[in-house]
Amino acid sequence: MSHTRHTPHEGAPLRIAVVPDSFKGSAWAVDAAAAMEQGARAAFAGSGTPVEVDALPFADGGEGTLDALLGAWGTDARTADTTDALGRPVRARYGLSPDGRTGVIEAAEANGLPLVSDVPPRPLEATTRGIGPLAAALLDAGAEEILLCIGGSATTDGGAGLLTALGARLLDADGAELPDGGGALTALERLDLSGLDPRARTVRWRIACDVTNPLAGPKGAAAVFGPQKGATPDDVRTLDAGLNRLADVLARAAGTDVREIPGTGAAGGLPAPLVALLGAETVPGSRLVADVLGAEPLLARADLVLTGEGSFDGQSLSGKVVDAVRRLTPANTPVVVIAGSVSVPPERLRDAGITAAFSIARGPASLEHLREEVLPAITETALHCCRLFARRTF
Structure with missing residues (x-):
């Protein structure tokens, strides 16, 4: 430059x-x-x-980005009741710019490893569902853009929990809703998007992402990052199979194979459905913060x-x-x-x-x-x- x-x-x-x-x-x-x-x-x-x-x-899009943006904006953190990666109640912070147009979420406030460090890892059940109420709070506040900082996650569910929290339904071959967690994705047959919050499609999503790992495969979310979240070799195989299944279903629903998009394996695959269904952009974290500030x-x-x-x-x-x-x-x-x-x-x-x-x-x-x-x-x-x-x- x-x-x-x-x-x-x-x-x-x-x-x-x-x-x-x-x-x-x-x-x-x-x-x-x-x-x-x-x-x-x-x-x-x-x-x-x-x-x-x-x-x-300043910040690089990882831990501390929320506080850096709040400090630069001169605004206070807001809070919402939500759940951690294991579904337990927590109160999490999020931020909103002074003009109310830009919201920021540190996903780890809801699905972070530190929140579940008091119990043995449950990598097949860990969910991103808790990020949903934070996104909903920003949509309710009228935000036009959501900055999603995704480092430090305890999850490998391909963003399925967040998608569910926004109103989508993940169904098996019998039409039953899947339970939370990446382990359940192997049974995924189709998505029902009829209940998806329409505001989630109109808001601009930008995801701070500094890795290029694909969603699945030997360099994917489960293989590379799963062991850091407590996944055994058997767990990694299950999670990777589930992420591949999710990619197949997303491709049918959106016409986009997220396996071909670098960075969709970040944070346990969290960006995948946001990119495929909601047009989310993945942006290097420091570049995103620089643009916003x-x-x-x-x-x-x-x-x-x-x-x-x-x-x-x-x-x-x-x-x-x-x-x-x-x-x-x-x-x-x-x-x-x-x-x-x-x-x-x-x-x-x-x-x-x-x-x-x-x-x-x-x-x-x-x-x-x-x-x-x-x-x-x-x-x-x-x-x-x-x-x-x-x-x-x-």
Whole structure:
């Protein structure tokens, strides 16, 4: 992607963009952004250089995306009564943009592994049904678009539970409704979509998806991700057979073979029926968040960019927040990473277009201590980083 770098006019303020991810387990993105902004402003205090700081909490479409979007929007989380992946009552959060047009769901609020970690895994029965009430709440609120973040799932039901919660019926050869869970899909014969909420077809669905795994087969949802959710080899075979059966039935209903579409194996196949029946788009998570928050124009006009996360390592440069920020920033604009730990070698930083990376650790310290001091440490590190630029001509 090509960019034209913003160049300030004589006397124009220096523009600093602060675009961090959360520091996992230590600080939400909105708090990390506020801490970086505080440090940046302090660095230029008394320098004679006018400064404008744009703080934008960011996320990669996985855990923490809901909180990042709420922080950027300045709205509070809403809640709805629903069920976890095993059908037990839970109260889950979701979000709505200030204009009421865009809703966001973190599916793991209803079908996440942590919610069912207190009992032995039941991979054949785990269901996405609990996501339905969150989607219904957004439809009731008049949302025109639903952003669905699908990481951390405990399910491999091909989205069948969510489809059922939206009013569809999954039937066997005798016309009986199937029970919840991916294990039951081997008996699927047809879909009855007559009761499907019509609003589910008119709302725009965008799914944050950073994997390209197909729905079924050796690289599919059951084979690759099923064991992480407690599936035995026999369970994997059953689940994979069920997902193939679901693909056959969806193809008859919609004329689309989802087995040919990369990414439909994410989160236990959750995107499959949404893509086939509702026209859902799968989008890389960081790209989706950037689009929703308007990150690209903000970064395009910046003279200096601060980003960061808890652990800046090799994975950070493969579709995570730091990678997205660098790609969206003009090539000759300095990008500085502030992180809890930094393990990316200097030559890789250079190749990735990162100007510098700094750890917030002031010296030897326990992880517990770093977590307690994370926000002051982020502020102090941002201050020192920005002081390097305080007298620089941009």
